[in-house]
Amino acid sequence: MSRRHSVNRPPTPDVRDDDEDDRPKEPTLLEIVNIKLIESGEKERLMELVRERLVECGWKDEMRALCRAFIKKNGRENVTVDDLVRAITPKGRASIPDSVKAELLQKIRTFLVSVAH
Amino acid sequence: MSMSKEDDLSSNSELLSDVFQYLLDCIIVDVASESHRIARLGLDRNLDEEEEELRLSADARARTSETCHSSEANGKYIVDIFGQTHPPIANEIFDCMNCGRSIMAGRFAPHLEKCMGKGRKARLKSTRSSTASQTNRYSRGSPLSSQSPYSNSTALNQLPNGSAGNEHLNGALEEP
Numbered sequence: 001m002s003r004r005h006s007v008n009r010p011p012t013p014d015v016r017d018d019d020e021d022d023r024p025k026e027p028t029l030l031e032i033v034n035i036k037l038i039e040s041g042e043k044e045r046l047m048e049l050v051r052e053r054l055v056e057c058g059w060k061d062e063m064r065a066l067c068r069a070f071i072k073k074n075g076r077e078n079v080t081v082d083d084l085v086r087a088i089t090p091k092g093r094a095s096i097p098d099s100v101k102a103e104l105l106q107k108i109r110t111f112l113v114s115v116a117h
Numbered sequence: 118m119s120m121s122k123e124d125d126l127s128s129n130s131e132l133l134s135d136v137f138q139y140l141l142d143c144i145i146v147d148v149a150s151e152s153h154r155i156a157r158l159g160l161d162r163n164l165d166e167e168e169e170e171l172r173l174s175a176d177a178r179a180r181t182s183e184t185c186h187s188s189e190a191n192g193k194y195i196v197d198i199f200g201q202t203h204p205p206i207a208n209e210i211f212d213c214m215n216c217g218r219s220i221m222a223g224r225f226a227p228h229l230e231k232c233m234g235k236g237r238k239a240r241l242k243s244t245r246s247s248t249a250s251q252t253n254r255y256s257r258g259s260p261l262s263s264q265s266p267y268s269n270s271t272a273l274n275q276l277p278n279g280s281a282g283n284e285h286l287n288g289a290l291e292e293p
Contacts, residue, residue, distance in 0.1 A: 006153070029128065030135050043140075050144060060148055067152035072164060076156050084149035092145045093138075101137070108136050112129065 008082045036115050046107055053100045062095060063088050 027035075037043035054060050070087045071079050155161050163169045196202055206223035213220045215232045 006157070029132055030139065033132065033136055034139070037136075046140060047143065050140060051147075054144065063145070063148045064152050067149060068156070068161065068164065071152070071156045076159075076164065079153060079156060081146070081150050081153045084153055085146055088149060089142070089145055092148075093141060096141065104140065105133060105137055108133055108140075112132065112136075 006080050008080060033112065033115070037111065040111075042111050046104065046111075049107070050100065050104055053103065054096075057097050057100065059092075059095060059097070059100075063092055066091060 034043070037046070051060075066088045067084050070084060074083070156164065162172075207221070209222045210219055211222065212218065213225070213228060213232060215229070218228075220228050
């Protein structure tokens with residue numbers, strides 16, 4: 001079947017040769033922070049807060065309009081989630097209002113400080 | 118997490134922006150996924166522009182025709198934006214708190230005028246105190262003399278009961 005999958009998931013990383021001596025892979029700082037965010041529930045709170053702010057300022061509507069335009073142009077059946085993500089990410093990152101960005105950065109900073117101690 | 122001070126600062130700011138980007142990307146994926154789902158399931162009715170135009174014009178045509186046919190053309194009632202009609206005279210029935218009769222809401226104001234005493238034709242409700250009843254007796258004196266004999270005798274009969282009965286009779290006499 002030549003049909004494209006809706007969601008393209010990157011293939012599971014193969015086990016590398018160096019790991020065969022059972023040394024556990026070093027988690028990145030980001031991964032550690034992510035785990036701490038999830039465990040403390042802070043990630044959920046932050047996501048909810050940011051989602052709410054982005055809805056209020058109309059960012060989400062802009063993104064959805066971009067998606068619809070993309071879908072209209074390329075045909076409803078041919079579009080994958082990855083296409084849409086790739087289509088809206090540059091504009092999405094650029095059009096975050098400064099106040100929302102500042103608020104989120106502040107909250108992350110506070111969290112990192114609390115985690116480091 | 119033990120690091121030297123310089124490492125701390127630079128990696129912290131880098132970490133900060135990494136976390137920020139990461140959260141933002143999560144949200145972007147959510148929005149893209151939601152739009153994707155709506156498009157693929159055909160839940161977005163307006164996706165096709167031409168059919169949207171047709172639908173809008175059809176809706177507008179329907180709306181103008183229904184407003185023309187509804188209110189004045191019928192002649193009777195005015196239809197409000199919820200499609201409800203209201204009779205010109207309010208017809209909910211309730212009890213008057215002064216005399217206790219069943220009154221139609223649209224006729225309540227005129228009823229109250231007579232019921233509560235705009236002038237000589239209505240009687241005030243008597244209270245238990247003797248002074249109040251004395252005042253009533255005095256006030257009954259004048260209406261008695263000016264009215265017909267019929268009301269005289271009935272008023273005398275009603276005396277021990279207070280004025281509530283009077284109002285009834287008066288009301289019955291006066292109302293069409």
